[in-house]
Amino acid sequence: MGKWVICAAWPYVNAFPHLGTLIACVISPDVVARYLRLKGEDVVFVSGSDEHGTPIEVEARKLGIEPKKLTDELHSYVSLLFEKFKISYDNYTRTENPIHIRFVQEFFMKIYENGYIYDENVSLPFCTKCEIFLPDRFIEGTCPYCGYEKARGDQCDNCGRLLDPLDLINPKCVFCGSKPTVKVTRHWFFDLTKLSEKLHNFVMNHEHFPPSVKNYCNAWFREGLKPRAITRDNAWGIPAPFPGANGKTIYVWFEALLGYLSATLEYFTSRGEAERWKDYWLNKDCKTVFFIGKDNIPFHAIILPAMLMASGEHYVLPWQISSIEFLMFEGQAFSKSRGIGVWADEALEICPPDYWRFALILLRPEVRDLNFTWKDFYRIVNSELNDNIGNFIHRTLSFIYRYFGGEVPSPSKLNVEDEEFKKTVESAPKRIGLQIEKMRLRLAAEALLEFSSKCNQYLNLKEPWRRIKSNLEDSSTTLWLTANAVKALSILMEPFMPDASEEVWRLLGLEGSVHSAKWFEAASFNLKPGHKIRKPKPIFKKLPINFVETVEKQLSEVRSKLKRPKLAK
Ligand SMILES: [Zn+2]
Ligand SMILES: [Zn+2]
Structure with a gap:
C-alpha cells in the first residue's frame, strides 16, 4: 500500500470558485483521491482557504470590519460549497488555524538559522x-x-x-x-540563489513532471533565480518570527505553500496521532501530488521545494504537479465583474453536482485551452450521462426486475460474444485507472464512456427482450453478465460521480457503500445468481430541449437570489 498526499491549491478566500477553479484545483484532485482510496492506497487529501494578505485587508477596510470576521464568513461559505460538490477532503482548513501559524513560524526560523x-x-x-x-x-x-x-x-x-x-x-x-x-x-x-543548482537539477531531471511544468520553470532558471522578499508590512498575516522583524508578517504566498504540510499535521493532530504526519511528509516513499492552475507552477515546482530543501529536514519533494491550461467560457475568459461564467454556487442551482463534475472532467483542458459551452454541457448530460451510462444501467436493471422477479439470473455456457464482453468488463478498471494515474482525467472519463458504450452494444446485440421467449438460457447469461457490468460501472463511476455511483450501488441491492468498494472488484463478477436487486429508477435526468436557449435567463434569476457573503467590490 502506497502513501499519498493529494494537495489541492489553496483558493484565495475572497474569490468564489468558478468552473475553471473547480476543474483545476477542486474536482480533479478529488477524482484522483477517490480513485486511489478505492485502490486501497493510503491517502491524505488536503487543502484550505488562503485568507491572509493584501486583498482581504483591502476588502475588510472597505467594509469597515476586522479581516478575521470577513474570512470566517467566506471560509464557511466556500467550505460548504465544496461539501455540496462532494469533495472528499480529509482536511479542508484555513491559514488562520493555530497549528498552521505555529508551523510556519517554526519552519521559517529553521530556514533562517540555516542561513537562507x-x-x-x-x-x-x-x-x-x-x-x-x-x-x-x-x-x-x-x-x-x-x-x-x-x-x-x-x-x-x-x-x-x-x-x-x-x-x-x-x-x-x-x-x-x-x-x-x-x-x-x-x-x-x-535567498533562492543559494539553491539554484539543486533546484535546477530537481526540476529539469524530474521523472514525473510534465513538459509544461519544466518549460514554465526553465524560463525562471534562464533568467536566474533571485532572492524573494518573504515579509510584508501588512497587519493581517502570520507575524514574521525573525529577530528584529516586529510588525512584519510573512508574505501569503510563502506561508500558504506550507499549508499542505500543516494541514496534514492538523488532520492527524485532530485524530490524536499528531506524529503520524511525518509518515507522509518525511517518508521518501510517500508521493505528493499537487493540483494547481498553470500560473502557480513556479511556486510549487521551485519555491516549495526550495523551502523544503532549506529547512535541512528530509522532506519529500513534489512527486507530481498536475496543472492544466485555461478553461474559457463560451469563448471568453471568466470575469466576475463582467458576469461572464458560472460560479460554483450558481452551478448547483442549475444541475446536481455529479453532472458538473463529469462534464468538467470531459472538458478538462489538459493539453490546450478549452472552451466550456452550454451546448457541450447539454450534449454531455443528455447523450453521455442519460443515453449512454444511464440507459445501460436502467435497461439492465428494469429487465431483471420485470422478467426475473428482481433476481440476478444464472449464466449458462458463455458463447464467443459473451466471452468477449466478459473480457471488456474485466479489462475496464485497468484501462480507466491507467489514465487516472497519468493524471489524464479527461481520457479516463472518455474510457469510462467507451466502456459503457460497449455495454450498450452488447445488450443491443443480444436483444434479451426479444430472445427471452425463444432462448431463456441465452437471455439469462446476458443479464448475469450485464448485471455484473452495472456493478462494475458503479465502482468505476465513483471517482467522477460519487452520488450517482452510490445510487447504482443501492439499486443493485448491495451491502455497504460503493465508497468503500475496491477498484478491481469491478472486474470480479461476484454478483451471484439469485442476488436480489431493488426497484430500478433512472439515475440521471435529461435537460429540457430548450435548455441552451433558456439557461442564461435561469442563471440570472439564480444569481439574484443567492445569499453570498457581502463583498465591497
Ligand atoms: Zn491612502
Ligand atoms: Zn501592462
Whole structure:
C-alpha cells in the first residue's frame, strides 16, 4: 500500500470558485483521491482557504470590519460549497488555524538559522494619509509597459508582466486615492540563489513532471533565480518570527505553500496521532501530488521545494504537479465583474453536482485551452450521462426486475460474444485507472464512456427482450453478465460521480457503500445468481430541449437570489 498526499491549491478566500477553479484545483484532485482510496492506497487529501494578505485587508477596510470576521464568513461559505460538490477532503482548513501559524513560524526560523534568509532596506511606496506601505495590490497605477491604467503594484492584469510598485506611472493608494511617497522599510529575503543548482537539477531531471511544468520553470532558471522578499508590512498575516522583524508578517504566498504540510499535521493532530504526519511528509516513499492552475507552477515546482530543501529536514519533494491550461467560457475568459461564467454556487442551482463534475472532467483542458459551452454541457448530460451510462444501467436493471422477479439470473455456457464482453468488463478498471494515474482525467472519463458504450452494444446485440421467449438460457447469461457490468460501472463511476455511483450501488441491492468498494472488484463478477436487486429508477435526468436557449435567463434569476457573503467590490 502506497502513501499519498493529494494537495489541492489553496483558493484565495475572497474569490468564489468558478468552473475553471473547480476543474483545476477542486474536482480533479478529488477524482484522483477517490480513485486511489478505492485502490486501497493510503491517502491524505488536503487543502484550505488562503485568507491572509493584501486583498482581504483591502476588502475588510472597505467594509469597515476586522479581516478575521470577513474570512470566517467566506471560509464557511466556500467550505460548504465544496461539501455540496462532494469533495472528499480529509482536511479542508484555513491559514488562520493555530497549528498552521505555529508551523510556519517554526519552519521559517529553521530556514533562517540555516542561513537562507537575510534582511535588507528597501524603498516602497507609502501613503502618508492612511499611514501604511503600499506593496502588491495596495497600489494602482498605469502599467509602464502597456499603458493599462489599473495595473497593480505586483502585476499588470492586462499584459501579465510582473511589476515593482515603484514602476507604476501615476500611482495611487487603493484606499484613499492619494499619491504615495517613497519610504524606506526593512524586509527579509529568502535567498533562492543559494539553491539554484539543486533546484535546477530537481526540476529539469524530474521523472514525473510534465513538459509544461519544466518549460514554465526553465524560463525562471534562464533568467536566474533571485532572492524573494518573504515579509510584508501588512497587519493581517502570520507575524514574521525573525529577530528584529516586529510588525512584519510573512508574505501569503510563502506561508500558504506550507499549508499542505500543516494541514496534514492538523488532520492527524485532530485524530490524536499528531506524529503520524511525518509518515507522509518525511517518508521518501510517500508521493505528493499537487493540483494547481498553470500560473502557480513556479511556486510549487521551485519555491516549495526550495523551502523544503532549506529547512535541512528530509522532506519529500513534489512527486507530481498536475496543472492544466485555461478553461474559457463560451469563448471568453471568466470575469466576475463582467458576469461572464458560472460560479460554483450558481452551478448547483442549475444541475446536481455529479453532472458538473463529469462534464468538467470531459472538458478538462489538459493539453490546450478549452472552451466550456452550454451546448457541450447539454450534449454531455443528455447523450453521455442519460443515453449512454444511464440507459445501460436502467435497461439492465428494469429487465431483471420485470422478467426475473428482481433476481440476478444464472449464466449458462458463455458463447464467443459473451466471452468477449466478459473480457471488456474485466479489462475496464485497468484501462480507466491507467489514465487516472497519468493524471489524464479527461481520457479516463472518455474510457469510462467507451466502456459503457460497449455495454450498450452488447445488450443491443443480444436483444434479451426479444430472445427471452425463444432462448431463456441465452437471455439469462446476458443479464448475469450485464448485471455484473452495472456493478462494475458503479465502482468505476465513483471517482467522477460519487452520488450517482452510490445510487447504482443501492439499486443493485448491495451491502455497504460503493465508497468503500475496491477498484478491481469491478472486474470480479461476484454478483451471484439469485442476488436480489431493488426497484430500478433512472439515475440521471435529461435537460429540457430548450435548455441552451433558456439557461442564461435561469442563471440570472439564480444569481439574484443567492445569499453570498457581502463583498465591497
Ligand atoms: Zn491612502
Ligand atoms: Zn501592462
